[in-house]
Amino acid sequence: MTNYRLCRVSDVPVGEMKQVTIEDRELLVINQDNHFICTDARCTHAGAPLAEGELNGNILTCPWHRSQFDITNGSVVKGPAKKPLRVFRL
């Protein structure tokens, strides 16, 4: 397993999200009450930038078509997305 440094802790205040690029892969770092989560940065439906979405508790809403994901496990809460969001270990 390869370890990557995504960004600094101070880059992502509590309740915020930040998109980072690691080796051409776009990732989303989320600070949920100082618990950090990393997911793919693009919606599985049409590729919208999730960093521009809305985070409400565990639910991340896509800014384009309003798909919703549970960021704790990446599962789809509401379509049109069908595929879950990939979540990475931090």
Place this chain on the structure above:
Amino acid sequence: MPREIVLGNGQLAAALDSQMRIRDFFFPHVGLENHLGGHPIRLGAWTDNKFSWVGDNWEITLKYLPETLVSQCYAKTRGLKLELEINDAVHHFLNLYLRKIVVNNNSNDSREIRFFFSQDFHIYGEEAGDTALYEPALNALIHYKRRRYFLINGETDRKDGMHQFSTGYKESVGREGTWKDAEDGRLEQNPVAQGAVDSVAAFKIQTEPQEARTVYYWIAVGKDVQEVKTLDAKVKTAGVEQMLLETENYWSAWVNKQDVNLTPLPRDLVRLFKTSLLIMRTLVGNNGAIIASCDSDVLQFNRDTYSYVWPRDGAMATMAFDNAGFREASRSFFLFCNRTISDDGYFRHKYAADGSVGSSWHPLIDSKGTPQLPLQEDETALVLYALWKHFQKYRDVEFIEKVYHNLVIKATDFLLNYIDTGTGLPKPSFDLWEEKTGTFTSTSAATCAALNSAAKFAQVFYDSERKETLVNTANRMKQAMLTHLYDRELGRFIKAVYPDGTRDPTVDSSLAFIFTCETFDAKDDVVKNTMNEITRKLWVQTDIGGAARYENDEYYRATRNVPGNPWFISTLWIARWHIAQAESLDQLKKGFDLLSWTAKRALPSGVLAEQLNPHTGKPISVSPLVWSHAEFVLATCEYLQKYNEVTSRTSDTRNTQP
């Protein structure tokens, strides 16, 4: 009224105002043939025997879907208990204007809701001689004149087509237009009108309490009736939803191909960086023309618009595109320049989007009747400088070869010959603000940069004699700037020397060209002193802030207690100077703060105006201005480059942002 959303595909371009009305509709060039010319395509709603045009009495927000050229607009009216979510787009390659309206019935009653789309075309920019007619085979409306056709159609989410229509007369005594006919919720079904005409298309939906339904609307644009019918059929086959999705994905892919790592930036700056690139792209025609603005509400002088190609603005845009990794737009602009440069080797004041010489107020004689060129010399110089910067990044020799002899050699020869042999400075021409004739510091700095660029091209093509001539001339000009345009008593550069020998000591933000054009190093004392004085004299001391163009700037002046209205480009030149001379994250902070200032002062959609009201922050003059966006992109790229240099050199790990 500023344009808050601009959309386009290089051939068809449209702009919406703050009331969600389409006000500018360009075809077949971006910037040429405005078929609305400020007259609106508007949306109205009727329900419960009440009618309202979306506008003043509605709560409206206009943004883009992130990373796209698809709008994300909301309009809400308590009066009709309606809430609309609207997406507008120009299809990324088909000449189709697309609109999706999700209608939320906020009432607890089942209701019929009717939507009215009013089209007030002035085809070819003229109101006379248009025809508007109903086409029964397609259940559509068509407006046409000569070689321009506009087919208006739509459907509901249950595939119901146009419910009613009407065509009629406008702009004559007692005839306000057919749109007035809509206000009783019914249309008269008049099937044809010719002359000064307009039309209205109506759609109806039945909604349950709190139910959301969808209405789609589109305009197919072409040069003959078959072309627009074919486009109409394509929409019906694919559907507006699918076409919007394609357009979203195309622009998202386009804007994310940039080769700049944006990770160090906060979200608001990332958003504005991408939005700026997208907005700039809407102002680029497929023929390479880059217009200054598509906002036809603001007339520059004597009823003329900003919808022209100024080679200066285009050069700035290409430098921004190139810095961010978008070389196609730049290449097509340089080819446009290659086609339009005069036989004498200089660019005229401005060009229409088809490449023809634009309207101008530059006389061919001066006040004494002596012949003069209708010239702003920095425009020719900046194109050469931008071309070198393009080559420096991409090293595309084959492309340069296409423009070398006609553009580079011809323009360079002109610049070499347009020098005052006595001073070594450029001969007089109009300044970049198009107000005065003289020898300006900004023009001289740009010309120096162009001569140095041409020298580097000569080196690439092993023309050592030419290179030597150019280097020597550029060095002489740089020295002449210090002799004639640098004031040792004031300790800074002055604005200009005029033909009668008068020296103009005005503090002008365009003095920043001395370092943005790399004529002098940003850390050189002559630059530091000049930029410090710009910051001191031109910073607008109000809650809005920002830098004025120059002392006592009268252009759209809002108030007398500031040096002038704040301009984005002037403010961003100060940002670029702070960035250029920074050697640590702490020193980068001033530049970063000005980038953040820009993001804060943008319209919610990300559109940057030319200037702002110094007390309210509201846009003044055109919105968007391609140059404002270009300077933001340039400043951001330079910030990121310096950030990477500083952090890799010092391993400064305190914070991502200074």
